[in-house]
Amino acid sequence: MAGKNENRLIDLIKTGAPMTLRHQLQLTLSLSAPAIMAQLSSIIMQYIDASMVGSLGANDSASIGLVSTTMWLLGGLLSAAAIGFTVQVAHLLGAGKDSDARSVLRQSLVSCMVFSLALTAIGVAIAWQLPHWLGGHEDICHNASLYFLILALFLPFLEVEILAGGMLRSSGNMKVPGILNILMCVLDVVFNFLLIFPSRDLTISGISLHIPGAGLGVMGAALGTVLAEVVTCSLMLYFLIYRSRELKLRGTRGSFKPTAHCLRKARTISIPVALQSIMMCGAYIATTAIVAPLGSVALAANAFAITAESLCYMPGYGFSEAATTLVGQSTGAGRKDLCKRFAYITVLLGVVSMSLLGVLMYCFAPQMMALMSPVQEIVDLGAQCLRIEAWAEPLYAASIVSYGVMVGAGDTLIPSMMNLGSMWIVRITLASLLVVSMGLIGVWTAMCIELCVRGTIFLLRLWSGKWARKTSLSNA
Numbered sequence: 001m002a003g004k005n006e007n008r009l010i011d012l013i014k015t016g017a018p019m020t021l022r023h024q025l026q027l028t029l030s031l032s033a034p035a036i037m038a039q040l041s042s043i044i045m046q047y048i049d050a051s052m053v054g055s056l057g058a059n060d061s062a063s064i065g066l067v068s069t070t071m072w073l074l075g076g077l078l079s080a081a082a083i084g085f086t087v088q089v090a091h092l093l094g095a096g097k098d099s100d101a102r103s104v105l106r107q108s109l110v111s112c113m114v115f116s117l118a119l120t121a122i123g124v125a126i127a128w129q130l131p132h133w134l135g136g137h138e139d140i141c142h143n144a145s146l147y148f149l150i151l152a153l154f155l156p157f158l159e160v161e162i163l164a165g166g167m168l169r170s171s172g173n174m175k176v177p178g179i180l181n182i183l184m185c186v187l188d189v190v191f192n193f194l195l196i197f198p199s200r201d202l203t204i205s206g207i208s209l210h211i212p213g214a215g216l217g218v219m220g221a222a223l224g225t226v227l228a229e230v231v232t233c234s235l236m237l238y239f240l241i242y243r244s245r246e247l248k249l250r251g252t253r254g255s256f257k258p259t260a261h262c263l264r265k266a267r268t269i270s271i272p273v274a275l276q277s278i279m280m281c282g283a284y285i286a287t288t289a290i291v292a293p294l295g296s297v298a299l300a301a302n303a304f305a306i307t308a309e310s311l312c313y314m315p316g317y318g319f320s321e322a323a324t325t326l327v328g329q330s331t332g333a334g335r336k337d338l339c340k341r342f343a344y345i346t347v348l349l350g351v352v353s354m355s356l357l358g359v360l361m362y363c364f365a366p367q368m369m370a371l372m373s374p375v376q377e378i379v380d381l382g383a384q385c386l387r388i389e390a391w392a393e394p395l396y397a398a399s400i401v402s403y404g405v406m407v408g409a410g411d412t413l414i415p416s417m418m419n420l421g422s423m424w425i426v427r428i429t430l431a432s433l434l435v436v437s438m439g440l441i442g443v444w445t446a447m448c449i450e451l452c453v454r455g456t457i458f459l460l461r462l463w464s465g466k467w468a469r470k471t472s473l474s475n476a
Helices: 004-015 021-054 058-094 098-126 138-153 155-170 175-196 218-243 260-294 296-332 336-363 365-370 376-408 413-438 440-464
Strands: 198-204 207-214
Touching: 004 021, 004 058, 004 296, 021 058, 021 175, 021 218, 021 296, 021 336, 058 098, 058 138, 058 155, 058 218, 058 260, 058 296, 058 376, 098 138, 098 155, 098 260, 138 155, 138 218, 155 175, 155 218, 155 296, 175 207, 175 218, 260 296, 260 413, 260 440, 296 336, 296 365, 296 376, 296 440, 336 365, 336 376, 336 440, 365 376, 376 413, 376 440, 413 440
Parallel strands: none
Antiparallel strands: 198 207
8 A cells, every 4th residue: 555645745736735845855756766666676686587597508598588679569568558547547536536547447457458368369479480580590499489488478467467556556556566566576586496497406504405496497487477477466456456545446336348438548648659669679679680690699698788787777767657657646636837846856866866877887887797697708798788878877867757757648649759769760770880890889889879869859858848738638
């Protein structure tokens, strides 16, 4: 459940009561902190996860890295479908229309489940051909296909977890999704530890311990991930339906049949986000295809460097989630003044925090890579990539948090176009040119330049205030 203080401050938005700068900062930090902690735990567990797979060798690491961008695409589409409903709910709650918000929740459960089943069917259909399409070497294609297939089969559980977490956050409850996301990461590591490696004996301080294990390798990594998703999905749904102050469905009645009115609003928000996910992840896949011919070392270094860099943008996504909730509820309450103040506060905090972490990443890049791979070639190459990327972190933060601000206001079309234009026109073009002479370093140089361009155009739109002129969807 959300804390009493957070509920009190969120109620100030709904009732139109004045909010001091101290109130705004306090609410922003209280909502951001659980999201940032969840991001931090997720990244720590990704490090452990990556080190587990990395210890198996470069080929196993590369097999996961090859299809990871396609999984991001499917995850992005699931998130886009959920956003179409969670933004509606944030606006309705901000307007004090709790009953209407619960109606949207019911319809979203059915709509998102149907959508996720359709994506599952597509994922299963392409699983065995995908690694070949991406240009993977024959010695990694089988494991890559198996990994992708297992994750695709469990997409409905991931969708419910995303939707339920988004609904809780839209009501201002960041703690429960944060805690459960931390739990999911811990479970992922525990399951991976038991499933990836074979049974073995460990000696600690003279005490011998027998550790059971399935010895499934890459397949075990996939099973560990989906089992953690199933547990988290179940708990997230429980807290939403039975414990949420504003959205619990226990003891209430209403139809679960999606209405044309609700779906039309959801499409207005979701379609630009979905198209962005397709095109952005298409760009990530294109980048993977650019990197794949460089060999398993470059592919593994690229995948591990992406995981390592995620440490830097952890606070950015935390502040972005808080911005979406705060701006969404302020928009629903008709308080455009608060929208802008929350926007500037969250963006500033995101830029400062990611800049500091960018400095740390530059200084400790070799150590960060060494945590995930024992192969020195991978460590050296990945560290070079991280030090290039560190220069982009301040403006990358601006783009991440500004996008969360604009989603909260229901402004998704123009920001999605900005993301797409920056990615395809700048990053892919430059990466295609620079990889010829610079290899993987050229790809990451292109990435750094593109993120700086993206952050700049997002700041220009944020300062223009055009994103705040959207009509609240709660009254549409």
